[in-house]
Amino acid sequence: MQQIFEGTARLASAASRSLPKALVCVAAACAVLAGCASAGDVTAADKQGTFVVSASATGGRLAWARAHKRAVSEATDYCESRGMQTSLGMEHTEGIEALQQQASVIRFECHPKT
Known part of the structure; x- marks a missing residue:
């Protein structure tokens, strides 16, 4: 059970670190589509x-x-x-x-x- 908890905790930690990067990518894609x-x-x-x-x-x-x-x-x-x-x-x-x-x-x- 301890292994499952640690694996889930590592997955949550990795997701929280990559979320800002994903948000930046989404914002950049929206800016490109909006165009100038x-x-x-x-x-x-x-x-x-x-x-x-x-x-x-x-x-x-x-x-x-x-x-x-x-x-x-x-x-x-x-x-x-x-x-x-x-x-x-x-x-x-x-x-x-x-x-x-x-x-x-x-x-x-x-x-x-x-």
């Missing part, structure tokens, strides 16, 4: 006063939303840095599968603040 969005530089479009910015994201069903949010944020930052406000135009999206890279390309203009 990255954006390219704002560039001038073919029409004067119109600009284009693109952003992409991977990982999960909400990747398109993260790409869209990042592109809108880049456009807003671009206009605000010039003391203007953003006027969003057309948006083009790419990627439809959940684990595929999702992209958002937004055309926008900067207008004086009212």
Whole structure:
């Protein structure tokens, strides 16, 4: 009976030492699946006063939303840095599968603040 108790105690001790490692691995996997969005530089479009910015994201069903949010944020930052406000135009999206890279390309203009 003593052997069974010692074996169980060693097993419980090993499990308690590996639990923090397992939790770190689970957290890292969740972070990878959540993904981040990255954006390219704002560039001038073919029409004067119109600009284009693109952003992409991977990982999960909400990747398109993260790409869209990042592109809108880049456009807003671009206009605000010039003391203007953003006027969003057309948006083009790419990627439809959940684990595929999702992209958002937004055309926008900067207008004086009212």
